[in-house]
Amino acid sequence: MQNLNLYQLERTQQSGPRPAQMLLGLGVVLLLCLGHASWQAWQLHHGAQRLAEKQLQAQQEEAQLASALGSFIEPTLDERLPEELAAREQGNRELQRLVAYLQLLGSQRSAGFVAPLAALTEQHPPSGLWLNGISLREGGGIFVCRGAARTRSCCRRTCSAWGRVPYSAGVSSRVSMCSVVTINCCILTSRPS
Template sequence: MQNVNLYQRERRQQGGPRPRQLLLGACVLALALASHAAWQGWNLKQRASDRQLAEAQAVSAEAQLAAFKANYREPTLDTRLPAQLAEREAENRQLQRLATHLRALDGQLRSGFAPVLTALADRHPPRGLWLTRIRLQAGGSDMLLRGLSQDQELLPLYLESLGRSKTLQGREFGSFDLQRDDSGLLAFRLASRAAEEGDDE
């Protein structure tokens, strides 16, 4: 018969970290805390530097603003400006009128004297009045007409007929002379400007 010993001494298992692992973990934690503290310190230092820079910029801006306010002068309206503006506007209107007149003269010079002569021929009465002299200058804008009329009533009708012509319409005459000559005819002189010495030469 064999004896079986059923009683065995139970061994207790050792658990938990070993001292070496605890030391290593403590070193890692201390290193992490030191790194975090260094980063926080650098961050705080950087923020303090930024704040000092911002404060310096604010002080400089306030100094510039104070200097600008000290040198600022409220603008005042020059009393001469309205008169100068009115003078310039008058000059501009005069230049516009001159430009319009020059364009009209240019158009007349380009077209020549033919339209004016054609209008004079078309409006000439069949009898009792005739032209003895026609002078056209400045593209036809300066015109002188000299002639004779047998009847004093023909001349107003002739002038009215000239005024209805499209070419001569709106033309202004600055001089009109009417005299009876030795033969009993009415001698007339019609000019676009007042008579001057040497006009009929």
């Protein structure tokens, strides 16, 4: 059997925080709320200052814009511009025609006599051949050399050498010789094809 003491006070076991701990926790929460509220108030105050500065700056810029628009004079088209533009375009077309004409003259000049004379300087006539006349006709289309040679073979060698020059590729060459005692007269005519 078990003995029970009915006169003994039973103590209840408490679980959870004590009232002092509850008061301490409540104080911490209130401090955190107060810190957060002060932080938010400072942010709000700082934001309001920045907003006021930006609004002041916007008002100043709007005032500058209004003064600039007030002094702005809208440009008008000068009536002389289309005429002046047409005149300059006409002048440009004339200059382009002049450039094309000068280029044509330059190409005719270089094609006219430079190529055959350059080809002639590349040739070394054999001994016994003398050139005493060179003529160009039709803008360099006809090239004639006149001279004298001791033998007919000198003229033939000169004509065959002339046929190997790049200028005279595809050129018809003709040699006419006139016999004068011991000297032959050689005429070389070339016409580029």
